[in-house]
Amino acid sequence: MIKIVLVTDENNIIGHSNLGDYFERASQWSKDKVAEIDKIFAGDNMVVGRTTLPLCSSYIPKYDDFYVLTQSPDKYSETNCDVTFTSDYMKLVEKYQDSKNTLIVGGGKATWEIFLPYAKEFIICLTYDESMGDIVFDDWTKLNTVLTKEEEWNGGKTQYYQVD
Numbered sequence: 725m726i727k728i729v730l731v732t733d734e735n736n737i738i739g740h741s742n743l744g745d746y747f748e749r750a751s752q753w754s755k756d757k758v759a760e761i762d763k764i765f766a767g768d769n770m771v772v773g774r775t776t777l778p779l780c781s782s783y784i785p786k787y788d789d790f791y792v793l794t795q796s797p798d799k800y801s802e803t804n805c806d807v808t809f810t811s812d813y814m815k816l817v818e819k820y821q822d823s824k825n826t827l828i829v830g831g832g833k834a835t836w837e838i839f840l841p842y843a844k845e846f847i848i849c850l851t852y853d854e855s856m857g858d859i860v861f862d863d864w865t866k867l868n869t870v871l872t873k874e875e876e877w878n879g880g881k882t883q884y885y886q887v888d
C-alpha cells in the first residue's frame with residue numbers, strides 16, 4: 725500500500741524553501757510534535773525526494789528500504805550507500821500499490837505530487853503553530869477522501885484519510 729504522510733498547518737504550508745536552518749528550527753519543536761512525527765512516519769519502506777534526503781539521516785535505518793527520487797541516480801548513488809536512488813517511480817508504484825508492505829511517501833512537495841494518484845491512505849499531521857514556512861501543498865485536499873480517524877495531541881491533531 726502507498727501511504728502519503730505529511731506535516732502541515734491550517735494554511736497547508738509544508739516547509740521552508742530555505743533548508744539551511746532546518747535543524748535549528750526543528751530543535752524548537754515540542755516533544756509532543758516530535759513524538760507524533762515519529763509515530764506517523766513509521767512504516768516498512770520510505771520514499772523521499774532528493775531535496776528532502778539531507779533531513780532524513782536519523783530515519784533511514786528505521787526502514788527496510790529507503791528510496792530517494794532523483795533524475796540523476798547514477799550521479800548520486802555513490803554519495804550514500806544506505807539509500808536507493810531512483811528515477812523510476814513507476815517501479816515503486818508497481819511494487820507497493822497492491823502489496824501488504826507499506827511505502828510511506830515522506831515528501832517533499834514534488835514527491836507527494838508524483839505519488840498522489842497512487843496513494844490509498846493519507847496521514848495529515850496538522851500543527852497549530854504557524855511557523856511551517858513558505859511552501860504550500862494542498863493537492864490532497866481536492867481528492868475524494870474519507871476521514872476515518874482523528875487524534876488530538878498537545879499542539880495539533882492528526883487526521884487519517886482513505887481514498888474513496
Ligand SMILES: NC(=O)c1ccc[n+]([C@@H]2O[C@H](COP(=O)([O-])OP(=O)(O)OC[C@H]3O[C@@H](n4cnc5c(N)ncnc54)[C@H](OP(=O)(O)O)[C@@H]3O)[C@@H](O)[C@H]2O)c1
Pocket residue numbers: 729730731732737738739740741743772773774775776777779793794795796810811812830831832833834835836838859
Ligand atoms: N511537512 C512535511 O511533512 C515535510 C516532509 C518532507 C519534506 N518537507 C519539505 O519539503 C520541501 C522539499 O520539497 P521539494 O518539492 O522541494 O523537494 P523533494 O520532493 O523533497 O525533492 C525534489 C527532487 O526530487 C527529484 N524529482 C522530482 N520529480 C522527479 C521525477 N519526476 N523523477 C525523478 N526525480 C524527481 C528531483 O531530484 P533531482 O534534482 O536530483 O533530479 C527533485 O529536485 C522542504 O522544505 C522540506 O522541508 C516537508
